[in-house]
Amino acid sequence: MNDIRGLPEAARRWVERQLADGERLVGVTPLRGGWSSEMRRLDVDGPGGRRSLALRSFVKPFFVRHAEGLLCREADVLRLLGRTGVPAAELVAVDPVAEHCEYPSLLMSLLPGTVRLDDEGAGRRAGLLARQLPDVHRVAVAEAERPRPYQAWTSPERVTPPTGTGRPELWARAVDVIRREPPAYDGCFLHRDFHPCNVLFSDGDGDGDGDGERNGGAAVGGGAGLWISGVVDWVETSWGPADLDVAHCSTMLALLHGVPVGMAFADLYEAAGGNLADDPADHLYWRLLDALGYAPDAEKVATGWRELGRTDLTPSVLAGRLEAYVQALLERYGG
Template sequence: MTLAWVNQYLDVGERVVGVETLHGGMTAEMRKLTIGTRDGVTRHLVLRSFVDPYYLENAKDWLNREAGALTLLTETDVLAPGLVAVDPTAAQCEYPSLLMTHLAGRSVLDDEGAEARVPLLARQLVAIHALRPAERPQEFRTLTTAESVVIPEGGDATAWAGAIDVIREPAPSYEGRFLHRDFQPGNVLFDVAPSDPARTRITGVVDWAQPSWGPADLDVAHCCTNLALLHDPSWGLWFAQTYEKAGGSLAAARNERLYWLVRDAMACSEEVALWAKAWQEAGRTDLTTSILERRLDTYVTGLMNALG
């Protein structure tokens, strides 16, 4: 069914000649499709399908939002896939799916070269937050509560109790920005020059399933948490500083910055095992759940010491 649907959007004489599973995502299955053309060359498309029953209930909303975001981004300087087709209710596909163009580059999760990539991430996020769409996406949502936080075994009880108290408070006021809502190294593609890291560049940003309107701090906080767990807890606050150096604007008050940083870290506490699984599938086999839990504990403790 899905192949027949894809075929509707190919040019005359084209056909799917290869399928490659892409790893590193948590919510959807991603496949790179190799398309054979009439003149003997090939091109690629990417198929995103929601298969896991846990995520199916959100598939229609997420796919429609992604389709809208990809359409919007074609008129901006932010590099993103182009929308080819979407079937958000699985009317023609086996599962709710979206077909998009394939971007050059790859996500890079290695520690090596991270110092060169992080400033690029910061500048890219500043560019995303500078977008002013004619129609705003829906307001951001956060689902984590004080009761849903999962404290890592052996975690600093005092730091975590303080962090949980932080998110019991009402969200601070903020100036709204266009948000990606899952901006992190796994959703950014790079063209890496191993012999000259200074030539490394971003070729695109992917996974636009939850574009939102909200505080820039929320996107920054999510990338901070990812970098802290992916590389080292110290990278968290460093990314926030790098974002500001790139021209981004964050909450002025320490307690407001702390709120957003802690809120994202608390949300991560519920999904550490899922993060570990996704990163291991993407090649970071060294990142076990226990290692990520220890890094998250160190990161949360560091946030409370620095800003609490």
């Protein structure tokens, strides 16, 4: 739907109060690919011409309950990132407890670019991701502005191996790795959910106009002029080890594109100037702390991927890739 009827009445009135004099809302388009929230593109026309905004709304009960903390954190982060070179959206307004809208919502500028999830060009895009991430980790913040300390997304007691695995000893060994106390680390600014679905790419020829899913669009391929035009979804921003952001992106790459792509990401990150734990055992801890959070089959994230065309990522495919990735991590870093 590309008219304003695609926006609930209360949200429409709230959005219109945020517009400049003479501007009016002329179009609403649902954006695909989100898992935690509903995303809409809002087209605005006015004396200065046409522009587009993005509206994030939490509608699932779990996220509605936690919306105040999540959306206020994202609003604070977007304000902070406006002082940096990280390509993030500009905050327009936030309604974290649904005081004005039907659901807790955040309104921001729409970034150009498209999400690229196809296998073609995956290695090149991984290199671009690896060069972008150190810039995120170098964001300087005063102690009073630091985001919350990172939260682990799993624990030994919560890990569920894939059903029917022929390698129960592999999973037991992996779980034993994360039974230890977390390694000491030098903290830095973390995106905490940095992966291909939260990064927008544009081509040098001006491809990527922001028409699609997330805070951008969906497309395929990627030529020599490809570049990162936006990093989105800052609700989980945290303070913690760089290894944890690298671990998360590596897991997602392994599930999306295969184990070799996921295993190569940490090397690409270090080649781009990023710093990781010196001790392989410490690095293994962070990598498995992330990967084991997606056992048994990563179905939670794959639903959005399949909406964007990756129908090949069935539960059995994801379970097999996750197990192979865990094995590769133990072989490389486990001694």
